[in-house]
Amino acid sequence: MAKQVVKKVSRVQTKRKTWYKILAPRLFSNREIGETYIATTESAIGRVCNVNLRDLTGNVKDQNAFTKFIITSFRNGVFETATIGFGLSPAFVKRLVRKNTARIDDHFVLTTKDGQKVIVKALMVSRNKIQHSAKTELRKQLHDLLEKEVLQGDLDTFISNVVGYKVQSVLKKKLHKVCPMKEVTMRSISLKGKVQNVPVEEKTEEKTTTDTIA
Numbered sequence: 001m002a003k004q005v006v007k008k009v010s011r012v013q014t015k016r017k018t019w020y021k022i023l024a025p026r027l028f029s030n031r032e033i034g035e036t037y038i039a040t041t042e043s044a045i046g047r048v049c050n051v052n053l054r055d056l057t058g059n060v061k062d063q064n065a066f067t068k069f070i071i072t073s074f075r076n077g078v079f080e081t082a083t084i085g086f087g088l089s090p091a092f093v094k095r096l097v098r099k100n101t102a103r104i105d106d107h108f109v110l111t112t113k114d115g116q117k118v119i120v121k122a123l124m125v126s127r128n129k130i131q132h133s134a135k136t137e138l139r140k141q142l143h144d145l146l147e148k149e150v151l152q153g154d155l156d157t158f159i160s161n162v163v164g165y166k167v168q169s170v171l172k173k174k175l176h177k178v179c180p181m182k183e184v185t186m187r188s189i190s191l192k193g194k195v196q197n198v199p200v201e202e203k204t205e206e207k208t209t210t211d212t213i214a
Contacts, residue, residue, distance in 0.1 A: 015039035022049060022071065022079045027156045028056045033069065033081070041074040049081065053163065064092035067159070068190070085190040086159050093123060096183050102126040106139050109192055110150040117192035118155060120146055124175065125183040134179050141178065145171055155191070162186050 020041065022034045033051045036044050049069045053062035068085030097103045104124040109117055124138055149167055150158050161167045172184040 020044070020074075020077070020079055022081060024051070024056060024069065025081055025083055025156065027083055027160055028067075031056055036079065041079075044071050044079055045073070047071045048084070053086075057163070062163075064089050065163075067163075083156050083159055085188070086162060086186065087188045087190075088185065093187055096123070096125055096185075100129060101182060102128070102130045102135070104135050104138055105187075106142065108143055108146060110147055112150055112154050112158065113152060114154045116155055118150060118158070119188070119190050119192050120150070120186060121188040122146065123183070123185050123187045124181065127180040127182045130179050137178050138175055141175060142171065142184075145174060155189075159189060162189065 017037050017039045019035050019037050021032050022036060024031045024033045033055070034049060036047070038044055047070070049071070050066050051069065053065040053067055054060060056062075056067065065086065065088050067083060068087070069081035070084050071079045072082045073080045102125070104126070105121070106124075107119060107121040109119055111117060122142055124142065126134075126138075146167075149161070149170075152158075158167070168185050172181050175181050175184055
């Protein structure tokens, strides 16, 4: 009788998956913003995370806003990120506009101090109905004010000032001279085009603070 040939079945070796923490950038005190379960750390680079702003600041007033991060590097056993955007929930924006008010939307492509192109979608709400000429003047002044503000620093600086309501406060005060304003805010902030060449934070000898942005 012929000998029976036994075929050997080779097992495909798969890498074991592991949980890794994801940290926010220095702007948000390197807080943990999530975890990812992956086999290779390279597969997570470039992934985008949307995080509710309240989870970063601890302020209940920030629950209607979110920040967008991109995973840029893996260092010391954790993933590091960079800030690439900010936004308000559509439901919150809708609640800002009431009867007998005027809604003025506009968007601009502005340049930061380090040369990044940023798309800013702004929203203005006046306390009363206003004429077309007033809307035109508001848009013009808003563009000029935001252009100067964005040019003062990088994207992190601008988003930090928006999160801290510094930008909105200054804009509202200055635009109030055109007509009484109920609200001036940023609906959305994002980098123009494909997200690439996002600067990776350099580590320094100094300890990072654990204060949250209010």
